[in-house]
Amino acid sequence: xxxxxxxxxxxxGGFYKFFNKLMKNAYILIAPAMITCLALTIFPMCFAxxxxxxxxxxxxxxxxxxxxxxxxxxxxxxxxxxVIGNTLLFMFFIVFVGLLIKLLIGIFLxxxxxxxxFTQTVIFTPHIVASVSVAIIFxxxxxxxxxxxxxxxxxxxxxxxxxxLGADSAMASVIMVSIWQSTGYGxxxxxxxxxxxxxxxYEAARLDRSKPINTFFKITIPLLSxxxxxxxxxxxxxxxxxxxxxxMMTDGGPDNAxxxxxxxVYQQGMMFNQYGRAMAAAVILLIFTxxxxxxxxxxxxxxxxxx
Amino acid sequence: MNSAxxxxxxxxxxxxxxxxxxxxxxxxxxxxxxxxxxITSVKSMWEAVENPPTWWPREFHWENYATVWNEQNFLKYAxxxxxxxxxxxxxxxxxxxxxxxxxxxxxxxGKKTLFFISLADIMIPAQVIFLPIFIIYSRLGILxxxxxxxxxxxxxxxxxxxxxNAFMQxxxxxVEAARLDGASEFSxxxxxxxxxxxxxxxxxxxLILISKWNGYFWIQVLTTNDHIRTLPLxxxxxxxxxxxxxxxxxxxxxxNVLIMAPMLLYIxxxxxxxxxxxxxCKARRIPLLGKLIIIQFDYFYTFS
Amino acid sequence: MLxxxxxxxxxxxxxxxxxxxGLNLAIxxxxxxxxxxPSGCGKTTLLRMIAGLESVxxxxxxxxxxxxxxxxxGDRNLAMVFQNYAIYPHMTVxxxxxxxxxxxxxxxxxxxxxxxxxxxxxxxxxxxxxxxNQLSGGQRQRVxxxxxxxxxxxxxxxxxxxxxLDAKLRNQMRSELIQLYNKMGxxxxxxxxxxxxxxxxxxxxxxxxxxxxxxxxxxxxVYSNPANVFVAQFIGDPGMDVFQTTDDQFIGxxxxxxxxxxxxxxxxxxxNLLTTEYLGYDYQMTFEVPGKGTLVMRNKKKMTSxxxxxxxxxxxxxxxxxRDQNRCxxxxxxxxxxxxxxxx
Numbered sequence: 001x002x003x004x005x006x007x008x009x010x011x012x013g014g015f016y017k018f019f020n021k022l023m024k025n026a027y028i029l030i031a032p033a034m035i036t037c038l039a040l041t042i043f044p045m046c047f048a049x050x051x052x053x054x055x056x057x058x059x060x061x062x063x064x065x066x067x068x069x070x071x072x073x074x075x076x077x078x079x080x081x082x083v084i085g086n087t088l089l090f091m092f093f094i095v096f097v098g099l100l101i102k103l104l105i106g107i108f109l110x111x112x113x114x115x116x117x118f119t120q121t122v123i124f125t126p127h128i129v130a131s132v133s134v135a136i137i138f139x140x141x142x143x144x145x146x147x148x149x150x151x152x153x154x155x156x157x158x159x160x161x162x163x164x165l166g167a168d169s170a171m172a173s174v175i176m177v178s179i180w181q182s183t184g185y186g187x188x189x190x191x192x193x194x195x196x197x198x199x200x201x202y203e204a205a206r207l208d209r210s211k212p213i214n215t216f217f218k219i220t221i222p223l224l225s226x227x228x229x230x231x232x233x234x235x236x237x238x239x240x241x242x243x244x245x246x247x248m249m250t251d252g253g254p255d256n257a258x259x260x261x262x263x264x265v266y267q268q269g270m271m272f273n274q275y276g277r278a279m280a281a282a283v284i285l286l287i288f289t290x291x292x293x294x295x296x297x298x299x300x301x302x303x304x305x306x307x
Numbered sequence: 308m309n310s311a312x313x314x315x316x317x318x319x320x321x322x323x324x325x326x327x328x329x330x331x332x333x334x335x336x337x338x339x340x341x342x343x344x345x346i347t348s349v350k351s352m353w354e355a356v357e358n359p360p361t362w363w364p365r366e367f368h369w370e371n372y373a374t375v376w377n378e379q380n381f382l383k384y385a386x387x388x389x390x391x392x393x394x395x396x397x398x399x400x401x402x403x404x405x406x407x408x409x410x411x412x413x414x415x416x417g418k419k420t421l422f423f424i425s426l427a428d429i430m431i432p433a434q435v436i437f438l439p440i441f442i443i444y445s446r447l448g449i450l451x452x453x454x455x456x457x458x459x460x461x462x463x464x465x466x467x468x469x470x471x472n473a474f475m476q477x478x479x480x481x482v483e484a485a486r487l488d489g490a491s492e493f494s495x496x497x498x499x500x501x502x503x504x505x506x507x508x509x510x511x512x513x514l515i516l517i518s519k520w521n522g523y524f525w526i527q528v529l530t531t532n533d534h535i536r537t538l539p540l541x542x543x544x545x546x547x548x549x550x551x552x553x554x555x556x557x558x559x560x561x562x563n564v565l566i567m568a569p570m571l572l573y574i575x576x577x578x579x580x581x582x583x584x585x586x587x588c589k590a591r592r593i594p595l596l597g598k599l600i601i602i603q604f605d606y607f608y609t610f611s
Numbered sequence: 612m613l614x615x616x617x618x619x620x621x622x623x624x625x626x627x628x629x630x631x632x633g634l635n636l637a638i639x640x641x642x643x644x645x646x647x648x649p650s651g652c653g654k655t656t657l658l659r660m661i662a663g664l665e666s667v668x669x670x671x672x673x674x675x676x677x678x679x680x681x682x683x684x685g686d687r688n689l690a691m692v693f694q695n696y697a698i699y700p701h702m703t704v705x706x707x708x709x710x711x712x713x714x715x716x717x718x719x720x721x722x723x724x725x726x727x728x729x730x731x732x733x734x735x736x737x738x739x740x741x742x743x744n745q746l747s748g749g750q751r752q753r754v755x756x757x758x759x760x761x762x763x764x765x766x767x768x769x770x771x772x773x774x775x776l777d778a779k780l781r782n783q784m785r786s787e788l789i790q791l792y793n794k795m796g797x798x799x800x801x802x803x804x805x806x807x808x809x810x811x812x813x814x815x816x817x818x819x820x821x822x823x824x825x826x827x828x829x830x831x832x833v834y835s836n837p838a839n840v841f842v843a844q845f846i847g848d849p850g851m852d853v854f855q856t857t858d859d860q861f862i863g864x865x866x867x868x869x870x871x872x873x874x875x876x877x878x879x880x881x882x883n884l885l886t887t888e889y890l891g892y893d894y895q896m897t898f899e900v901p902g903k904g905t906l907v908m909r910n911k912k913k914m915t916s917x918x919x920x921x922x923x924x925x926x927x928x929x930x931x932x933x934r935d936q937n938r939c940x941x942x943x944x945x946x947x948x949x950x951x952x953x954x955x
Contacts, residue, residue, distance in 0.1 A: 130521035209685030
C-alpha cells in the first residue's frame with residue numbers, strides 16, 4: 001500500500017442522520033430546560049408576587065385582592081420585624097466573622113506539605129455533608145447535659161450554656177454551625193485565589209522595599225478581592241435562604257430567636273396556611289436576593305480588579 | 308554571628324512547632340464532630356445521654372445500626388433516597404447538557420435572551436417559589452410522587468451555565484477537525500466534546516449527586532406523607548421519637564452515619580490517595596471537588 | 612567594579628545538583644552587560660541572586676565594595692524589570708511607580724516631582740491614571756521601566772524584558788533602551804537568550820552554558836573571536852559550521868565563508884544540496900556532507916536543490932579549537948571526521 005492510495009468514504013444514514021439533525025436544532029435541545037424554567041421558576045415567581053397581594057384561605061379556597069395589606073401586616077407585626085433583625089444579625093456574623101475566619105485559615109493553610117493538604121481536605125468535608133447531618137451532630141454535641149460542649153466548658157470552670165435551646169444562645173449556636181459548615185469551601189477558594197497571584201508580583205514588591213504587612217494589605221488583599229467579593233455575595237445569599245439547619249435545630253425558636261426570613265416564609269405558608277403573608281415575605285426576600293445578584297453581575301464588576 | 312544563626316534556627320523550630328500545633332487544633336475542630344457522631348452511634352441509649360459524656364463507648368452497641376436498618380421506614384426512605392438521587396441527577400444532567408450544548412455551540416435566533424432567562428434560578432431562590440409550586444402540584448394531584456420531584460430538576464440554571472462555559476472552552480477547531488474526519492454529531496459529542504471536558508463533567512456529576520443525596524428542602528416542602536421522603540427526613544422522625552424522656556441520640560447518630568457514609572468514604576479514599584501520591588512525591592493537587600468549585604468560580608467571573 | 616560575584620554556588624532546595632558552581636564575574640560600572648545563553652543555563656538565576664530574590668548557596672556578592680550576599684532585596688537599591696513586567700494590576704500607572712517611592716519614605720512633593728520626571732523620560736505623560744489592563748504591551752513595558760528608573764538605582768536588572776513583545780515593537784523598544792542607557796549612564800544588567808538583543812545593545816556580553824561562563828567579552832569579540840566551540844556555534848545567524856577532525860580537534864567557519872569557488876589554500880569537501888531558503892538579503896542552503904552530517908551555507912547566489920557541489924573554505928576564514936573545544940593556534944588538518952554540534 002502507498003500513502004497516496006485513496007479509500008472509499010462511507011456515507012452515514014439512518015439514526016446518525018436523525019441524531020445529526022436533532023443536535024443541530026437548538027430549540028428542541030433547549031426545550032425541556034426552558035419550558036420547565038418558565039413553568040416551574042418564572043411562573044411560580046409571578047404567582048408568588050400575585051399571591052402576595054391577595055388574601056387566600058386555602059381551606060375554603062376564597063381569594064381576595066387586598067393590595068398591600070399583607071405587607072402592612074408584616075411590617076406592623078413584631079414577629080416579622082424580629083425575623084428581619086435576626087436575618088441581618090445572622091448575615092452580619094456569617095459574612096464578616098465567617099469571612100475573617102476563612103481568610104485567616106486560608107492564609108495559614110496556603111502551603112503544599114502533606115499535613116497542610118490533609119487539613120484542607122478535613123476542613124472541606126463538612127461542605128459536602130448534608131446540612132441536616134451537620135445540624136444533628138451539633139445538636140448532640142450542644143445537648144445541655146450530655147453534650148460535649150458543656151462538658152468541656154465545665155472542666156475548664158467556665159459557665160455552661162443551653163446552646164440551641166436557650167433563647168439568648170440559640171442564634172449564636174446556629175451561626176456557629178453555619179460558619180463551621182461553610183468554612184472549608186471558602187478556605188479552598190481563598191487558597192486558590194492566593195495561588196493565583198503570581199510570584200513575580202511579590203518579588204516586585206520586595207524590590208520596592210515593601211514590608212510584609214504592607215504587601216499583605218496593599219497587594220494581597222486587593223488582588224484577592226474577586227474571591228472575597230464572590231464569597232461575600234454567596235454568603236449573603238446563603239444567609240437569606242438559610243433553612244435546613246434552622247428547621248432541624250430550632251424550628252425558628254425558642255420564641256422566634258432564630259427565625260430567619262426563609263424559615264418564616266415556610267412557617268407562614270406551610271404551617272399556618274397564611275399563603276398571602278408567606279408570599280408577601282417571599283417577595284421581600286426576592287427583592288433582597290435579586291438586588292444582590294444584580295449588584296454582583298453589573299455594578300461591582302468595575303470596582304474589583306480582574307485580569 | 309554563630310549565636311545569631313543558632314538563635315534564628317531555634318526561633319524557626321519554635322515557629323514550626325506552633326504551626327503544627329495550630330494545624331492539629333484545626334483538624335481537631337473539624338474532625339471531632341465526626342468522631343463524636345461515630346462513637347455516639349455505637350453507645351447504648353443511656354450512655355448516649357450520660358452526663359458527663361464518655362469519650363469512648365463502654366460497650367459497642369453495633370445493634371443500633373441493625374435497629375435503624377430494620378426500622379420499617381429505613382429501607383423505604385433509603386430506597387427513596389437512591390431513586391430520587393439518581394433519577395433527579397440523570398434528568399438534571401441530560402436536560403442541562405442538551406441546553407448547554409445548544410447555548411455553547413449552536414447559533415439561533417433569540418439565543419441571548421433565552422440564555423439570560425435560563426439564568427433565572429440564580430436570582431430566584433427556592434424559598435420564594437416553593438409555595439406556588441406546592442399549590443400547582445396539589446391542583447395537578449401529583450404531590451408525593453417521584454415525578455413531582457424530578458420535574459423541578461429538568462431545569463437548573465447554574466448547571467446549564469457551568470456546562471455551557473465548559474463546552475465553550477473546547478476549541479472549535481477540534482470539533483471541525485472531527486467533522487472533516489467524517490464523525491457524526493453523535494460521535495462528536497461523545498468522543499470529542501465530552502471527553503475533552505471529562506474532569507469537569509465528573510466533578511459536576513459528583514456535585515449534583517451529592518446535592519441530591521443531601522437534598523432536604525424540596526422533599527420537605529413537596530411531601531405531605533412519606534411516600535417519597537428520603538433519609539434526611541428520617542432524622543426528623545427519629546429525633547421526634549422520645550422514649551421515657553430520652554432522645555434517641557444513638558439511633559439518630561447511627562442514621563446520620565449511614566447518610567454521611569458515601570461522602571465520608573469519598574473523603575477518606577481521597578485523603579489516602581493524596582498521602583500515597585505525596586509519599587511518591589507526585590504533584591499534589593487541590594481536591595477534585597475543590598477544583599470544580601474553583602472552575603465554577605472562574606466562570607462566574609468570565610461571565611460577569 | 613560595580614558588582615563582584617565570587618565563587619558563587621547555587622543549589623535549589625530539594626535538588627542535589629548545583630545550577631551554578633564556582634562562578635566568578637565582575638560587572639563594570641556603567642556597562643551594559645548582557646547575560647546570554649540558552650534556556651536553563653542559569654542566567655536568570657544569576658540575575659535573581661544579584662537582585663536578592665534568590666538565596667546564594669555559596670560564595671559572595673558585593674555591590675560597590677559592600678557585601679550584599681544576605682541583604683534584603685529592597686535594601687540593595689537595585690531595580691528590576693521582569694519578563695512579564697510584574698506591574699501591580701490593581702494600581703494606576705502612577706500608583707505603580709508611587710508604591711515603591713512611598714516605601715522609600717519620600718515626601719509627597721518629592722514623589723510628584725519624580726513621577727513627572729520619569730513619565731516624561733519614558734513617554735508616558737498623560738497615562739498617569741490609566742489602569743494596567745487599559746495599556747498595550749509596549750506601554751506596560753514602559754511602566755515597568757518607569758518604575759525602575761524612579762528609584763534611581765545603582766543598577767538596572769532586566770530579565771528578558773522584550774520577550775513578550777511582537778517583533779516590530781521589540782525593535783523599537785530595543786533602540787529606546789539603548790537611548791535610555793546613553794541618557795542615564797547607569798549600569799544595566801540584562802538577561803536574554805536572543806543574541807541579536809545582546810549584540811546590538813551590550814557593551815559586554817557574558818555567554819553562559821550550564822551555569823558556567825563560556826566567554827565574557829565585548830560583542831565584537833564574542834562574534835568574531837569566539838573562545839570555544841559553544842560560543843562559535845551559539846553566536847551568529849546561523850552559528851559556525853564545525854568539523855571534528857580525525858585527530859579529535861575542531862575547525863570551524865562562518866556559513867558565509869563557504870564558497871563554491873575553488874580556493875588556493877583551505878579546506879574542501881563534496882556536499883549535496885538539500886534545501887534552499889530565501890531570506891531576502893541572501894539564501895540559506897542546507898547541505899549534506901555524505902557520511903559526515905549536515906551543515907549550512909549563506910550565499911547571495913541561488914543554488915538548485917538536489918545537486919552535488921564542491922564546497923571550500925579559505926584558510927584565513929578557519930577557526931581552530933583543541934580537543935577541549937577551546938580556541939587554539941592553527942594546526943595542520945589531518946582529515947574531516949564529521950560535522951559537530953556542540954549542543955548535542
